[in-house]
Amino acid sequence: MNKKQLVCMWAGIIVFVLIGLNTRTLFGCGYYINTYAQIITCLAGTVIVTGGLIYTLRDKQGKKDKAD
Numbered sequence: 001m002n003k004k005q006l007v008c009m010w011a012g013i014i015v016f017v018l019i020g021l022n023t024r025t026l027f028g029c030g031y032y033i034n035t036y037a038q039i040i041t042c043l044a045g046t047v048i049v050t051g052g053l054i055y056t057l058r059d060k061q062g063k064k065d066k067a068d
C-alpha cells in the first residue's frame with residue numbers, strides 16, 4: 001500500500017467506528033428495525049467507498065512492471 005491508500009484506509013476505519021458509536025445520535029432512539037437497516041447501509045457504503053478509493057489510488061507502476 002502506498003501512503004495515499006493508507007490515509008484512505010485509516011479515514012474509512014475512523015468513519016466506520018464513528019458510525020458504530022454514534023448510532024443514537026445519528027438516527028434517534030426509536031424504530032430499531034429501521035435504525036439497524038440504516039446503520040448497515042451506512043457501514044456498507046463506507047466499506048464500498050473506502051475500498052473503491054483504495055483501488056483507485058493504487059500504484060499504476062505495478063502494471064508496467066508486470067507487462068515488461
